[in-house]
Amino acid sequence: MALEIIGAGFGRNATNSLRRALEELGFGPCHHMFEISENENLLPEWEAIAKGESRNWDAAFEGYRSQVDWPGAAYWRELVEYYPDAKVVLSVRPVEGWYASFEKTIVPYIEKRGQHETPYRNRQSEMVYELIGHQTFGDRLRERDHVMSIYEAHTAEVQASVPPEKLLTYEVGSGWEPLCAFLGVDVPKTEYPNTNSTKEFQERQKRRGSS
Secondary structure, three states: OOOOOEOOOOOOOOHHHHHHHHOOOOOOHHHEEEHHOHHHHHHHHHHHHHHOOOOOOOHHHOOOOEEOOHHHHHHHHHHHHHOOOOEEEEEEHHHHHHHHHHHHOEEEEEEHHOOOHHHHHHHHHHHHHHHHOOOOOOOOOOOHHHHHHHHHHHHHHHHHHHHHHHHEEOOOOOOHHHHHHHOOOOOOOOOOOOOHHHHHHHHHHHHHOOO
16 A cells, blocks of 8 residues: 655644544545554564664555654655655644644653653654654754754755645644645535644653553
């Protein structure tokens, strides 16, 4: 099964809401970091990818029709080349708000690596650190201006690289209409999903830490 939709937006751009939306529109299952959290058999391939030991996209996305969020978003260039017929959705939000959420969620998760509640969570956080903390942001996660400049450069590069007819720059909070128009499907009668807020992310990590 080839990916039909590539989510190029960084995490903390309402990617889990987008995941739920794509699945409701019939483009599921959708790969997201949560999939790795919930399925331990998925982690080894991503550990190898993060270390540069593998680029087996068919194995990484076996059974998935779409992908959003990290870790896949870090490899959007490779995925666009490997799945040339896929459409690309770049989810974005104002960079200041994005960094505020990123700093309160993903950064503490990375900084806690080695101290999570299970060996598996520690392995996953090491993969996340390598991919996001080291390779994407150069071990400067708390340097606001640096991180935001990379976010903005990433957005500009995706927009400049992907043909306009294959790219949707999706502003977080835009609802169903632009997404459905881009994908050529009807607008559902249900409300657009709204999940995994900063508070929800933090509460989930607290529950895991106390379990």
